[in-house]
Amino acid sequence: MIKIAFIFLIVGYVAFAQSLVKFKIGGMSCNSCANGINSNLSKDFPKYTMDVDFDSATLTAQSKDGTNIDVKKVQKAFQTMGYKATLIK
Numbered sequence: 479m480i481k482i483a484f485i486f487l488i489v490g491y492v493a494f495a496q497s498l499v500k501f502k503i504g505g506m507s508c509n510s511c512a513n514g515i516n517s518n519l520s521k522d523f524p525k526y527t528m529d530v531d532f533d534s535a536t537l538t539a540q541s542k543d544g545t546n547i548d549v550k551k552v553q554k555a556f557q558t559m560g561y562k563a564t565l566i567k
């Protein structure tokens with residue numbers, strides 16, 4: 479039982495600790511939403527390369543120095559802007 483819990487812990491860690499993360503973005507209604515988000519993100523996350531694509535409603539976030547993306551911080555930033563970022567996979 480403890481072994482199983484441990485495996486889940488490892489799997490969870492790998493799933494949430496990555497230098498390249500994709501999100502599904504909810505709440506965008508046009509291309510300028512995506513442009514506005516992108517310009518905010520480049521100010522708020524100088525250590526990440528982030529690109530919101532309106533057509534696929536996704537965000538790809540990659541850290542420039544190979545450290546893990548702070549998923550919760552990214553999601554909070556989207557919440558503050560009035561959108562919803564859901565981790566893909």
Ligand SMILES: [Cu+2]
Binds near residue numbers: 507509510511512
């Ligand atoms: Cu818009």
